[in-house]
Amino acid sequence: MFDYRFSWMDDELDMLSDAMRGFVEKEMSPHEARWQAQGHVDRDFWRKAGEVGMLCASIPEEYGGHGGDFRHEAMITYQQYAGRGHSSFGNGVHSQICAWYILEFGTEDQKKRWLPKMATGELVCAIAMTEPGAGSDLQSIRTRARMDGNEYVIDGSKVYISNGQQADLVITAVKTDPEAGAKGVSLIVVETAQAQGFRRGRNLEKLGLHGQDTSELFFDGVRVPPENLLGGVEGQGFRQLMTNLAQERLVICVTACGMLRRALETTIAFATDRRIFGGRLLDKQNTRFRLAEVETVTRVIHGYVDDCVARHRRGEFDAVSAAMAKWWVAEQTFEAVNKCLQLHGGAGYMAEYDISSMFTEARLYTIAGGSTETMKDLIARRYG
Known part of the structure; x- marks a missing residue:
């Protein structure tokens, strides 16, 4: 449809x-x-x-x-x-x-x-930024890489790392100069098969995304050759991470687009088949109104993300544009999926129904890649 x-x-x-x-x-x-x-x-x-x-x-x-x-x-x-x-x-x-x-x-x-x-x-590649005591504030990371002879030695830990259980490469955010703030952050690629002292912790249990491995990673004296310093120059990690954030947030918006479409189609199909009070759930006025609302939001989000991708391709999609798109698309998607789950009634709370996993995944979009509150703060910094 x-x-x-x-x-x-x-x-x-x-x-x-x-x-x-x-x-x-x-x-x-x-x-x-x-x-x-x-x-x-x-x-x-x-x-x-x-x-x-x-x-x-x-x-x-x-x-x-x-x-x-x-x-x-x-x-x-x-x-x-x-x-x-x-x-x-x-x-x-x-x-x-x-x-x-x-x-x-x-x-x-x-x-x-x-x-x-x-x-x-x-x-398989993962990127390890978040630590138990440092999330959005990357300048506060404590994982350290120091030179010993002709190798870096990495000590520290990371958490919430997607692909962590299967990763062969881990792009790891480290402090090569702990006194230099953002200018002391570097990215070093750890090749896990060759990394003595590298250890994977638990495959973390999450509210949603149960099939995507998310891990704790530990670095205990992991020795890495200098050739694995991304770009070959220390102190570039923070700039490197900031450069791609707009695209990373746009990826979340595209993800939300696809999932919201599926939520709408799934709910229409459920409401068509479900019988209640002698008729189809789809024939109830409240159901039709809610589905009309969700389809409208779905089309608006598609149009918005469509424009964002086109602007990104032209080099016009900056950090503020990405923050605006990310928080708004994420919040609207979660609200729309919530309406879809409500129309499923008790079935929506059952794991066997697809809408239940979509609900928990949509909740992540308001957090991953920078929370809604962080996005709004980034936008508002222009106001002085």
Whole structure:
């Protein structure tokens, strides 16, 4: 029923959209319940995703990617979350965050070492910023990297790290100069198979996203060669992290778009089949009004995110624009999904119904990538 074609689509992207929709239905949806139960996707699924071009779609072909741009990443994300194969696969972190850091800031050697294997799914990547005592305030991180001979030695811990249980590469935010504030932050890539002293903690239990592994990571004297310092220059980590935040927040908006579409379609189908007081739930005036509200919000969000992606492609999507889009889309999505869950009645509270997982995932959008309150503060700083 819901039909929206983004203004930046072309014939190639239409083909990609169809291919991804089919892949999600065939290779992801049948396994979603099992992945949620076991707390992670199957490791070999990463290779399957690499084979169909789902990984690193916007990375240049010379580094093993598929030579697209952010529109290709956006369409892959949209179809993943619009179909029932949505939350368990952490490709957003892998392809649209980690791979972009390596592409934009890595040395030529780093790009050639890591990106081709990330594109095939041979290597899974995570980014480790958050610590038990430091979230949005990255200047307060305590994980330290000091030089000892010709190696960095990393000590510290990270928490809430997506892809942490399966990651072969961990882009780790560290302090290389604890006295220099933001200018003392660097990003060092830890290759986990070779890192003595690296340890994965619990696969953390969460309110939602049960199929996506989220971990504690521990670094106890982990020795890393200097060639793994992202970009090869110390003290650039804070700037590197800030540079890509607008795109990371836009990824969350695209994710919300796809999931909200699925919530609307799922609820219409449920209301059509559900019988109550001698008729269909869909025929009740309150149901029709609520669905009309949700569809209106869904279309407005699609139009807004459509424009944001187009502006991002033109280089016009700045940090304030991203903050505005992220908080508003996240809050509106959660409110709309809440209405959809309410229309499911008691069934909406049951884990076997898809809307229940969408509700808990939508709650995360108001927190991940910077909370709603942080986004509003960032916007308001311009007022003086």
